Amino acid sequence: MENLDAARLQMAFTLIFHIVFACIGMVMPFFMVVSHYKWxxxxxxxxxxxxxxxxxGVAIFFVTGAVSGTALSFELGLLWPEFMKHAGxxxxxPFSLEGAAFFVEAIALGFYLYGWNKLPEKxxxxxxxxxxxxxxxxxxxxxxxxxxxxxxxxxxxxxGQFLNIDPVQAMLNPAWFTQALHMTxxxxxxxxxxxxxxHAYQVFKGRRVKLHTKAFKIAITFGAIAAILQPISGDxxxxxxxxxxxxxxxxxxxxxNTEKGAPLYIGGIVNPETQEVKYKLAIPGMLSFLAFGDxxxxxxxxxxxxxxxxxxxxIVHYAFQTMVGIGGILMLxxxxxxxxxxxxxxxxxxxxxxxxxLLAPLGFIALEAGWIVTEVGRQPWxxxxxxxxxxxxxxxxxxxxxxxxxxxxxxTLSIAVTWLMxxxxxxxxxxxx
Amino acid sequence: MLYVVLFFLIFSxxxxxxxxxxxxxxxxxELFSSEENQKITKxxxxxxxxxxxxxxxxxxxxxxxxxxxxxxxYYNILVVNLHIPLTIILLGVTLRGVAFVFRHYDAVxxxxxxxxxxxxxxxxxxxxxxxxxxxxxxxxxxxxxTEDVSTLTFYEAFVRPWCNxxxxxxxxxxxxxxxxxxxVLLIGESESGKENIYVRKATIATIVVFVMGLIxxxxxYANESTFVKGFIMDPYAIGAMVIxxxxxxxxxxxxxxxxxxxxxxxxxxxxxxxxxxxFVSHFPNIIITDTxxxxxxxxxxxxxxxxxxxxxxxxxxAVILPGLFHLLKSFKMIKILEQHNNPSV
Numbered sequence: 119m120e121n122l123d124a125a126r127l128q129m130a131f132t133l134i135f136h137i138v139f140a141c142i143g144m145v146m147p148f149f150m151v152v153s154h155y156k157w158x159x160x161x162x163x164x165x166x167x168x169x170x171x172x173x174x175g176v177a178i179f180f181v182t183g184a185v186s187g188t189a190l191s192f193e194l195g196l197l198w199p200e201f202m203k204h205a206g207x208x209x210x211x212p213f214s215l216e217g218a219a220f221f222v223e224a225i226a227l228g229f230y231l232y233g234w235n236k237l238p239e240k241x242x243x244x245x246x247x248x249x250x251x252x253x254x255x256x257x258x259x260x261x262x263x264x265x266x267x268x269x270x271x272x273x274x275x276x277x278g279q280f281l282n283i284d285p286v287q288a289m290l291n292p293a294w295f296t297q298a299l300h301m302t303x304x305x306x307x308x309x310x311x312x313x314x315x316x317h318a319y320q321v322f323k324g325r326r327v328k329l330h331t332k333a334f335k336i337a338i339t340f341g342a343i344a345a346i347l348q349p350i351s352g353d354x355x356x357x358x359x360x361x362x363x364x365x366x367x368x369x370x371x372x373x374x375n376t377e378k379g380a381p382l383y384i385g386g387i388v389n390p391e392t393q394e395v396k397y398k399l400a401i402p403g404m405l406s407f408l409a410f411g412d413x414x415x416x417x418x419x420x421x422x423x424x425x426x427x428x429x430x431x432x433i434v435h436y437a438f439q440t441m442v443g444i445g446g447i448l449m450l451x452x453x454x455x456x457x458x459x460x461x462x463x464x465x466x467x468x469x470x471x472x473x474x475x476l477l478a479p480l481g482f483i484a485l486e487a488g489w490i491v492t493e494v495g496r497q498p499w500x501x502x503x504x505x506x507x508x509x510x511x512x513x514x515x516x517x518x519x520x521x522x523x524x525x526x527x528x529x530t531l532s533i534a535v536t537w538l539m540x541x542x543x544x545x546x547x548x549x550x551x
Numbered sequence: 552m553l554y555v556v557l558f559f560l561i562f563s564x565x566x567x568x569x570x571x572x573x574x575x576x577x578x579x580x581e582l583f584s585s586e587e588n589q590k591i592t593k594x595x596x597x598x599x600x601x602x603x604x605x606x607x608x609x610x611x612x613x614x615x616x617x618x619x620x621x622x623x624x625y626y627n628i629l630v631v632n633l634h635i636p637l638t639i640i641l642l643g644v645t646l647r648g649v650a651f652v653f654r655h656y657d658a659v660x661x662x663x664x665x666x667x668x669x670x671x672x673x674x675x676x677x678x679x680x681x682x683x684x685x686x687x688x689x690x691x692x693x694x695x696x697t698e699d700v701s702t703l704t705f706y707e708a709f710v711r712p713w714c715n716x717x718x719x720x721x722x723x724x725x726x727x728x729x730x731x732x733x734x735v736l737l738i739g740e741s742e743s744g745k746e747n748i749y750v751r752k753a754t755i756a757t758i759v760v761f762v763m764g765l766i767x768x769x770x771x772y773a774n775e776s777t778f779v780k781g782f783i784m785d786p787y788a789i790g791a792m793v794i795x796x797x798x799x800x801x802x803x804x805x806x807x808x809x810x811x812x813x814x815x816x817x818x819x820x821x822x823x824x825x826x827x828x829x830f831v832s833h834f835p836n837i838i839i840t841d842t843x844x845x846x847x848x849x850x851x852x853x854x855x856x857x858x859x860x861x862x863x864x865x866x867x868x869a870v871i872l873p874g875l876f877h878l879l880k881s882f883k884m885i886k887i888l889e890q891h892n893n894p895s896v
Contacts, residue, residue, distance in 0.1 A: 226874075538658070
């Protein structure tokens with residue numbers, strides 16, 4: 119394996135894991151504080167039990183998210199030193215603010231976890247809210263830094279030099295808002311459906327139905343609202359990409375030839391050799407409309423870009439289709455949940471619970487697919503149109519060994535965390551009401 | 552603004568060494584304890600470190616972020632030539648962090664605790680050794696700078712910079728320092744009657760720190776280390792070291808008298824003086840290579856970046872430091888207030 123490939127795989131691998139841990143660590147505090155709030159209001163013991171169970175999940179995910187995030191902050195430099203040498207000063211601002219937000223989160227978590235019966239009730243609850251808010255702030259700031267890689271701004275690039283750096287403008291790059299919005303909603307959708315699915319499974323199995331139904335309702339409310347809002351954010355993102363990264367849009371849609379009134383392909387198998395997409399469903403004019411708000415607008419095809427500036431089309435296309443497909447399913451599921459609130463009979467039907475069990479992993483699959491679209495779709499650039507990924511990689515050979523080490527450690531960690539969660543639920547179910 | 556950034560850089564390094572160091576040291580103390588004392592230590596560590604342990608480790612992120620934003624050229628040497636030990640540190644940080652949480656948050660207490668304990672203790676020792684080795688590597692004079700890395704062998708470019716006797720000695724010295732800091736902290740936090748466990752640990756750690764420091768210096772001097780020579784020639788560095796040595800006297804008096812706040816302050820001051828001595832003798836030439844020294848201030852980020860970073864750090868500091876202080880105080884890590892109320896403590 120070449121060094122560049124190993125470095126890319128290691129980065130992809132650590133990101134894939136970090137994103138899962140970080141999203142759960144970012145969103146679960148909200149479930150926890152809602153449950154905590156209900157306990158304070160109703161003094162229903164079930165909510166207290168639930169809050170304390172979720173708090174353990176928050177602690178475990180916060181830490182795995184934090185350590186994998188620390189690893190990433192180093193890996194940026196360890197794997198891509200040439201990138202960090204130039205980009206570090208430019209996009210340092212979101213990272214330094216993220217450091218501050220993360221610090222606030224860690225402090226708040228310290229208060230929350232250890233504050234039971236020691237701190238005033240309302241203040242204690244409020245520290246939980248701070249955990250959630252600072253977590254979301256961290257997420258937004260990190261995504262803003264990624265947005266800069268897609269839409270580099272806040273500097274002048276003259277003769278290979280990065281001059282006239284404006285860190286504020288770099289942070290508030292054109293992509294930051296659309297990407298941050300899309301990611302935040304995705305995090306809430308994925309975590310909401312995953313957590314809801316776990317509790318739905320317990321209800322499905324008839325274990326502590328009252329507690330798990332309450333837990334399900336809290337988690338799915340967040341997930342469903344986010345899933346229903348997500349298509350709006352997706353549309354904003356698509357228009358943004360069409361404007362700033364037309365080659366990425368073309369790869370997402372496996373759209374090879376420039377044309378007016380371009381059709382939207384749904385599904386299909388891409389053949390990069392013949393530049394054809396087989397077995398697809400084509401909706402005439404729809405891509406032009408989605409990208410530019412005009413059914414007749416011209417959409418640039420991949421062939422309009424130099425061959426060495428195109429990403430891997432099949433990967434980007436399949437990932438995009440997966441993301442959009444799942445997004446649609448989860449949006450419908452969100453509507454199903456809101457309808458079920460009116461038709462309470464559904465709650466007694468086991469098929470209802472089974473549905474949400476099956477949906478549990480989908481949000482995260484979509485979220486990872488979305489990141490594959492963003493990251494693979496930007497290749498071969500590490501900084502869009504400025505620096506190629508191959509020019510940024512570390513000169514140290516043998517990265518493949520570090521890649522294998524990370525694979526072993528992260529896979530083990532994931533198994534361990536899953537195992538711990540199963541134990542938590544078992545103990546929770548065994549406790550008396 | 553450059554001075555603000557430098558202040559926060561050194562301040563973060565100092566806090567990481569003191570707070571993160573005490574945190575690592577707790578694992579080292581546990582590792583070198585009898586089985587019965589391990590149990591006591593495990594409980595004490597959880598009570599003392601639990602609320603703050605994550606915050607203790609964020610300082611290294613702040614440190615790294617400041618380096619890459621403001622001092623990119625310096626950071627570049629660090630991540631290229633010291634890639635291997637930094638990767639090991641990351642693995643250590645990861646395993647140690649998850650082990651800490653797993654052993655305290657696993658819903659079932661069974662044999663898996665043994666595994667978590669082992670992971671925690673071993674990574675608590677290995678991580679600070681490699682952290683010390685990284686620092687040692689920067690000043691060992693073994694880093695070879697070249698435009699084209701392919702002219703060097705893998706060993707020359709990526710192994711020798713940190714895998715040399717001087718760096719290893721610095722690594723061991725730092726691990727001992729962590730154990731020292733932690734034992735002094737734990738004396739005041741142990742259940743009554745158990746203080747002696749940690750007083751003994753503190754005694755041993757003090758001796759090890761002193762001996763390791765001495766060996767490192769003698770070795771460096773014998774091998775004509777640029778760092779050691781510069782250190783010995785610098786009156787401020789020597790002065791700081793002498794004061795640091797003299798502080799041992801009040802430190803031990805306060806430990807004997809059970810004045811835990813004062814003893815911690817003395818221990819913290821000692822570490823501060825050691826760092827100060829290392830800094831003043833070579834600042835700003837903090838990387839010493841085979842041919843020359845690389846200044847921290849070489850090719851720093853432009854003013855626009857430094858200014859924004861400085862402002863961010865001031866604002867961040869204003870938000871975080873009171874919060875952190877309040878957290879430490881709430882969980883009785885800082886006994887200053889308590890001491891005001893009760894002068895006999």
